[in-house]
Amino acid sequence: MTPRYVPLGDLCEITASPSSDLFTGLTVGVTGAPVVTPADITDSQRVSPETLRRLPEPPPTLARYRLRPNDLVLVRLGGVGRVALLGEGADDWVYHSSCIRIRPDADQINPVYLAAYLAYPPVVDQLLSHVQVGTVPVLTAGSLRSLHVALPELNLQTVMAGALTEVGLQMDIQQRILTRLGSVRQGLFTHMLGNDLPGEAISRPQPAARERKSPRTRRTNRMS
Template sequence: MRPKSLPLGHICEITASPSSDLFATLAVSTVGTPVVTPADITSTQRISTETLRRLPDAPAGLERYRLRPGDLVLVRLGSVGKVALLGEDAGDWVYHSSCIRIRPDAERVNPVYLAAYLAHQPVVDQLLSHVQVGTVPVLTADSLRSLPVVLPAPDVQQIMARALVEVGVQMDIQQQILTRLNCVRQGLLAHVLGDELSESAASRPQTSSPERRTPRTRRTNRMS
């Protein structure tokens, strides 16, 4: 049996983005309401908690845009198509005006499968074909609701989800290894070259801009 296809709006609750005015006080802080922005979405479709900024005083009207585990956050403005699946650490997070919230009906679609499906390049290309072209690409909630989603049988989705989770774990491990190796490389160079580079910079003569000379005025003798 071939997998069926349904519009995304039939299997998920899709909530448009909040007003950008609500995020005027968004800042790097340790207190306040965490806000998920496009910059926080990783290549493994997770949220980097280290980069989350916060609203010190959450303005009225944000309750509708709260996130919970199992939600998907998809970028609608600029880098259209980036998507992340929220884990158990979602807490009292909200999403930014550059994003859209997708809340899957877990009885009809597996959230892990759906996140991977939306990140699949042919599907991203479909999304991009529906953006409003302008100075910055924009994807509307209505366009997203009409996106067709291919749905294998629930047991197939479950099998795929388990495999996708394992792939994501391995990707995270490899990324951590790459990050550590890059630190080691930088440390080795700093150990060998750090003093040399510092001394070279210190001994370099300070160049100052040449003094501007007052242009000479040409004198002419008048013959009377």
């Protein structure tokens, strides 16, 4: 059965990004509001909480840009099209000025399905065709609202969401394995060589100086 196509703005609440001026104090190691930036979005369309920086004293104007579980955060500036679906624990988070918030209407579209759909390469190409070309590519909330989304029946979306969730979990497992193996490889060198390498550059042997030969004298034969 061919799915119908519906503008994304009819299926979701799409909120533009906050001003970049609100994030000048973004840092790590402090209490405050966690901020989702493009760098926090993983390849499995999730956000790594451990990488989030915080805004120590978030202004009241940021309340409009708060996130909650099942929201999508889509990169609108630079690396346009990267998207993450937020899970439990995202209630106090806000999103960066480089992103747009997408809040799906769960009665019409499954959030897991939508996140995977927006990351589908042909759909990413459609998004990129709507960017404003300049020094840095920019996707506006208006362009995103006009994007037409393939909308199967909700029960089929749910089935697809289950399969997509399993794939995402497997991707996370494999990523953790790769990270662990990278640490093991580094540890092998540390165990063998120690933490400190010699600071002096290894000097290459210099070629031996050629022995200077005395100039040859020309012999002359005397006729006797």
